[in-house]
Amino acid sequence: MRRNTNPADEPRMVREKExxxxxxxxxxxxxxGSDGELCAECxxxxxxxxxxxxxxPFGPDKPACAKCPIHCYKPQMQERIRDVMRFAGPRxxxxxxxxxxxxxxxxxxxxxxxxxxxx
Ligand code: SF4
Ligand SMILES: [Zn+2]
Numbered sequence: 245m246r247r248n249t250n251p252a253d254e255p256r257m258v259r260e261k262e263x264x265x266x267x268x269x270x271x272x273x274x275x276x277g278s279d280g281e282l283c284a285e286c287x288x289x290x291x292x293x294x295x296x297x298x299x300x301p302f303g304p305d306k307p308a309c310a311k312c313p314i315h316c317y318k319p320q321m322q323e324r325i326r327d328v329m330r331f332a333g334p335r336x337x338x339x340x341x342x343x344x345x346x347x348x349x350x351x352x353x354x355x356x357x358x359x360x361x362x363x
Contacts, residue, residue, distance in 0.1 A: 254304035256350065257297060263343050264293045264325075267332035270339060274331060289324050292317075308351035 251257060272278040272286040282290060296316055300306050307313075310329070317325060336344035 251303040270332040
């Protein structure tokens, strides 16, 4: 059956956006002392991550970004998101248990070698 929805609106992609946003919030609160609003640096990282997800060539069948064969982030942003993951990863299960569990399930799926329509 044909799907008419925008891939960015698929539940998996919505969940990925929620998870990344939650992790950046945890990181910003812990590292930058933010309370509610993200600091400008973290907000720019969040927006960058949202754009990457919206343009992800794998769409809803994406691997976990950490296992991705493409790694579409530019190196500086990749380093920043890794910092976020290292800090927020262990804290997610307490703050957002459902998102954390779903993320573990998604991350356990094997990475697709080439994106749909790729070589
Ligand atoms: S790192 Fe890979 S999975 Fe993550 S958004 Fe970029 S292309 Fe998609
Ligand atoms: Zn911050």
